[in-house]
Amino acid sequence: MAALGKIRSKGGILAGIIGFALFAFIAEELFRSCESTRNEQRQQVGEVLGEKINVTDFQKLVDEYTEVIKMQQGQENLNDDQMNQVKDMVWNSFVQSKLVEDEAKRLGLTVTDEEMQNILKAGTNPMLLQTPFVDQQTRRFDVNALQKFLAEYKTQSGTNPQLTEQYSRIYKYWTFIEKTLRQQTLAQKYQSLLAHCLLSNPIEAKMTFKDENEESNIQLAAFPYTDIADNKVQISDADLKAKYDELKPRFRQYVESRSVKYVDVQVAASQADQAAIQKEMNGYAKDLAAAADPTEVVRKSTSLFPYLGIPVSKSAFPTDIAGRLDSMAVGQTYGPVTNKDDNTVNIVKLVAKQQLPDSVEYRQIQVARSTPEATRKAADSIYTALQGGADFAAIAKKYGQTGESTWLTTQQYQFAPSLDKDSKNLIGTLNTLPVKEIRNIPFASGNIIVQVLNRKGMVNKYTAAVIKKNIEFSRNTYSTAYNKFSSFVSANQTADDIVKNAVKSGYTVQTVADITTAQHNLAGIHGTREALKWLFDAKEGDVSPMYECGDNDHLLVVILDKINAEGYRSLKDPQVNAMVKDEVMKDKKAEMLLAKVNGVNSLAAARAKGGKLSTVNQVTFAAPVFVATSGASEPALSGAAAATGKGKFCSQPVKGNAGVYFVQVTGKTMRPVKFDEKAQEQKLRQKAMQYAANFMNELYVKAGVVDNRYLFF
Numbered sequence: 001m002a003a004l005g006k007i008r009s010k011g012g013i014l015a016g017i018i019g020f021a022l023f024a025f026i027a028e029e030l031f032r033s034c035e036s037t038r039n040e041q042r043q044q045v046g047e048v049l050g051e052k053i054n055v056t057d058f059q060k061l062v063d064e065y066t067e068v069i070k071m072q073q074g075q076e077n078l079n080d081d082q083m084n085q086v087k088d089m090v091w092n093s094f095v096q097s098k099l100v101e102d103e104a105k106r107l108g109l110t111v112t113d114e115e116m117q118n119i120l121k122a123g124t125n126p127m128l129l130q131t132p133f134v135d136q137q138t139r140r141f142d143v144n145a146l147q148k149f150l151a152e153y154k155t156q157s158g159t160n161p162q163l164t165e166q167y168s169r170i171y172k173y174w175t176f177i178e179k180t181l182r183q184q185t186l187a188q189k190y191q192s193l194l195a196h197c198l199l200s201n202p203i204e205a206k207m208t209f210k211d212e213n214e215e216s217n218i219q220l221a222a223f224p225y226t227d228i229a230d231n232k233v234q235i236s237d238a239d240l241k242a243k244y245d246e247l248k249p250r251f252r253q254y255v256e257s258r259s260v261k262y263v264d265v266q267v268a269a270s271q272a273d274q275a276a277i278q279k280e281m282n283g284y285a286k287d288l289a290a291a292a293d294p295t296e297v298v299r300k301s302t303s304l305f306p307y308l309g310i311p312v313s314k315s316a317f318p319t320d321i322a323g324r325l326d327s328m329a330v331g332q333t334y335g336p337v338t339n340k341d342d343n344t345v346n347i348v349k350l351v352a353k354q355q356l357p358d359s360v361e362y363r364q365i366q367v368a369r370s371t372p373e374a375t376r377k378a379a380d381s382i383y384t385a386l387q388g389g390a391d392f393a394a395i396a397k398k399y400g401q402t403g404e405s406t407w408l409t410t411q412q413y414q415f416a417p418s419l420d421k422d423s424k425n426l427i428g429t430l431n432t433l434p435v436k437e438i439r440n441i442p443f444a445s446g447n448i449i450v451q452v453l454n455r456k457g458m459v460n461k462y463t464a465a466v467i468k469k470n471i472e473f474s475r476n477t478y479s480t481a482y483n484k485f486s487s488f489v490s491a492n493q494t495a496d497d498i499v500k501n502a503v504k505s506g507y508t509v510q511t512v513a514d515i516t517t518a519q520h521n522l523a524g525i526h527g528t529r530e531a532l533k534w535l536f537d538a539k540e541g542d543v544s545p546m547y548e549c550g551d552n553d554h555l556l557v558v559i560l561d562k563i564n565a566e567g568y569r570s571l572k573d574p575q576v577n578a579m580v581k582d583e584v585m586k587d588k589k590a591e592m593l594l595a596k597v598n599g600v601n602s603l604a605a606a607r608a609k610g611g612k613l614s615t616v617n618q619v620t621f622a623a624p625v626f627v628a629t630s631g632a633s634e635p636a637l638s639g640a641a642a643a644t645g646k647g648k649f650c651s652q653p654v655k656g657n658a659g660v661y662f663v664q665v666t667g668k669t670m671r672p673v674k675f676d677e678k679a680q681e682q683k684l685r686q687k688a689m690q691y692a693a694n695f696m697n698e699l700y701v702k703a704g705v706v707d708n709r710y711l712f713f
Contacts, residue, residue, distance in 0.1 A: 043056070044706075045091075045708055045709055046058075046707045047704065047706040048094070048703055048704075049102055050704065051098060058091075058094075058709075061094065062086060062090050064176055065089060065176070066086055067169065067172060067173065067176075068176050069086060074412075080526060084713075093180075093183070095703075096696060097187075099699040099700065100186055100187045100699075102703075103699065104189070104190055107190075107193070109186065109193070111186050111189070120141070123140050123141030123142070125181065127181055127184070128141035131146075131173070131177055132149075132170060133149065146174070149170065150174075153167050153171050190695075191693060191695065195685065195692040197692075198685075198688035198691065199688075200681040202677055205677050206675070206680075208683075208684060209675050211642070212622045213620070213671040214668060215618045215668070215670075216641040216644075216665050216667070217615070217619070217668075218616050218617075218619055218637075218641050218663050218665050219603055219613065219614070219616075219664040219666055220615070220627065220629070220637070220663060221600075221603050221606030221611030221613055221661065222612045222627060222660075222661050223596070223606075223609075223612075223659050223660045224629065224658055224659040225590070225593075225630075226630075226659075228589045233585055233589060235585065235588065240571060240577070240580055240581060243583050243587070244571045244580050247580060248568055250579075251573075252568050252569075253564060253566055253567060254566065255516050255518075255566060256516070256563070256564065257513075257515055257564045258515045258516075258560060258562070258563060259512070259514060259564060260522070260559060261495070261499065261561050262511075262512065262522070262523060262557065262558045262559065263502055263507045263508065263510070264510065264525060264555070264556050265485050265554065267477065267478050267482075267554070267555070269471045269473040269477065270473065270474070270477045272474070273472070273473050277345055277471055278345065281345045281469065284301050284336075284347060285333060285335055285336055288333055288465060288467065289333040293309075295307055295309060298466070298467060301469065303466060303469060304468045305318060305467075305468045306418055308416065308424070309463065310419065310427055310463060311352065311354050311462060312413075312414035312461055312463075313358070313459060314460070314462060316414035317462070317464065318346075318466070320342070321464070324348060325348075325353075325462050326460075328348070328350040330350055330351070331350065333347065333348070335347035335348060335467075344469060344471065345468075345471060346467065346469075348467075349464065350462065350463075351464060351465060352463040353461070353462050353463075354460070354461050354463075355459070355461075356458065356459070357431060357456055358457030359408065359409040359410070359456045359457055360430045360431065360455050361407050361408075361452070361453045361455075362408065362453060363396075363403050363404060363406070363450070363451055363453065364403075364448050364449060364450045365392075365396050365401055365448070365449045366448055367379040367399070368445065368446035368447075375446050379442075379447035379449060382399075382440075383438065405453050408430055410461070422443045422445075429441055430450065434452065435453065435455060436451070436452070438450070439451075473553070481555065485546065485555045488501075494543065495541050495542075495559045510523070513575065517536060517707045520713065522535070522556075522558065525549055525554050526549065526551055527549040527551070529713070531549065531556060533711060535558060536710065539560065539563075540560055540562060540563055541559070541561075542559070542560045543558070543559050544556075544557055544558040590660055593653075593659070593660040594653060594655070596609060596610075597609050597611075597653055597660065601649070601651055602664075603664050612629045614629050615666075619638060620642075621639065621641075624637075625637040625638050625641070627656075627659070630656070632656070632657045632658035634654075634656040634661070640652075640654045640661075640663050641663055641665055644663060646665055647665065649664045650663040
């Protein structure tokens with residue numbers, strides 16, 4: 001009892017301790033929850049219609065599409081700009097698919113498996129023609145070839161790793177095409193549904209035909225706004241406000257953006273650097289001129305352009321080198337010479353020039369045995385049989401090969417970064433072997449017996465060694481530029497100081513407006529993702545750290561000048577203000593000119609008031625009139641001409657984009673085109689389809705799209 005009494009006497013303290021412990025527990029869980037939420041948000045690339053996509057899932061989509069591009073273009077790697085295009089395509093495709101899927105779900109639109117099979121059987125969709133399953137004779141998609149591949153993909157054992165990898169790449173490529181086809185078909189269905197909400201009829205068809213084909217010849221009296229000096233026009237704040245309210249829908253901004261000031265220093269080679277590069281290249285020029293085989297000289301020089309040692313077309317060479325080849329003699333060395341366009345120093349030696357086929361059709365039999373001697377004997381036996389008139393396809397089949405013909409084009413090998421000895425031997429043989437001739441070619445891993453069946457497109461080909469090197473700055477030059485700019489940034493840590501003192505220090509302050517999170521770099525400078533991340537986390541007036549960026553040749557500091565919030569840009573915005581002021585200026589000048597021409601009832605009277613006369617022929621209602629005297633397109637004149645009868649004077653002055661006009665219609669004729677009601681209605685329906693294609697922008701605006709790619713890419 002005493003113990004209970006003691007506990008009761010301390011009840012308030014115990015309650016407080018328990019309450020604090022509970023609060024600490026709840027707070028800890030809340031903190032963990034918030035931290036977990038923040039970590040999740042940090043991994044989100046974006047959001048569409050409330051659905052979030054994290055960086056891992058987005059990267060999978062990027063990797064998938066990257067492989068597709070590599071297969072389509074025959075490339076092993078994509079550069080930074082190409083990868084940025086891939087990421088944009090993936091993002092846009094993801095957003096559009098989600099928007100269409102959401103709308104289609106509401107309407108009950110789907111793409112069935114049966115519809116997909118019909119698309120494959122028809123084989124006319126352009127995407128299908130980009131697959132490996134195209135019949136080379138008909139140039140049409142072959143669904144049977146696809147089905148055969150899919151069956152082989154499921155049954156192939158994987159004993160050949162190289163074949164397994166090839167099958168896997170093609171299968172992934174096909175699944176991407178199939179998925180994209182389904183998405184494309186659903187979008188087309190939705191677009192078609194919208195388009196059929198816009199109807200055409202015979203009356204509209206006749207009207208539009210008349211609008212397109214009735215031509216008016218007119219005489220104009222123009223009073224350009226430029227005839228009145230701007231300083232003669234008084235514009236008040238009330239005028240600007242009224243015009244802004246009228247034009248306000250134009251100034252809606254759908255995503256938040258940033259406007260910045262920045263100082264960018266691009267480090268360039270000094271005179272000492274250029275002299276050192278020139279001395280180095282003079283040495284390479286001597287070595288290249290003396291070398292019987294340029295391979296080692298080009299390799300040692302670390303040239304930007306590889307030496308393949310085989311004849312290739314002129315298009316394989318850099319533009320500046322290609323333009324020089326025809327003026328050179330075989331064996332001649334030209335350079336070193338500087339190309340300012342790509343900032344390089346260049347040397348070229350023309351090793352050979354030949355007339356060779358651009359493409360060669362051939363077939364082959366590969367021979368490989370357990371030993372080189374067995375391989376040689378088997379190849380000699382096959383070669384002898386073929387020389388004696390044996391059937392090529394039959395022998396190929398005997399050795400487990402098809403013996404089918406294939407084409408080798410110059411394009412397939414001339415951009416290769418390197419070629420081994422065996423590849424050069426094969427290409428050289430195929431380019432020079434006469435049609436129907438057979439050759440037994442020994443390779444390091446076996447023999448190949450080839451027969452040339454056809455040769456097409458005889459062109460000049462060049463074997464040329466090129467040494468192309470960038471004019472690069474030295475480490476000392478970069479350090480000097482870095483230290484100078486770093487000192488400037490340290491001494492000027494506010495926006496005002498940077499703007500005020502930049503010119504004194506030899507720097508230029510530049511501006512960029514309306515940067516959004518969808519951009520991959522700042523001011524077109526590579527490697528500025530860290531600057532973008534800073535920018536969208538900064539406040540107006542903040543100054544960034546100094547960034548080393550570009551291709552390791554830029555130094556950058558950024559000032560966040562303005563945050564442009566989502567919504568309507570205000571009249572205080574410089575761009576908006578300038579646009580509104582320009583419109584008010586035109587309105588005021590139009591009022592002054594209309595007062596001046598009051599009472600004008602003929603072209604003669606208009607000319608007496610200072611109007612500039614001109615003639616414009618073949619004016620139709622469907623196309624705007626271009627007026628040379630005012631230098632502008634004037635849609636209002638098309639309407640005035642169409643509404644005025646032949647030989648009539650339009651007594652009402654026409655207010656246009658660049659002036660005030662009077663119109664005299666001197667003639668009206670119909671173009672010699674026969675009216676086809678059905679064709680005209682079809683044309684109107686196609687136009688409706690084009691209008692319906694704008695639906696995506698409307699869906700995007702309402703979808704709450706969030707784009708955070710700048711944080712990751």
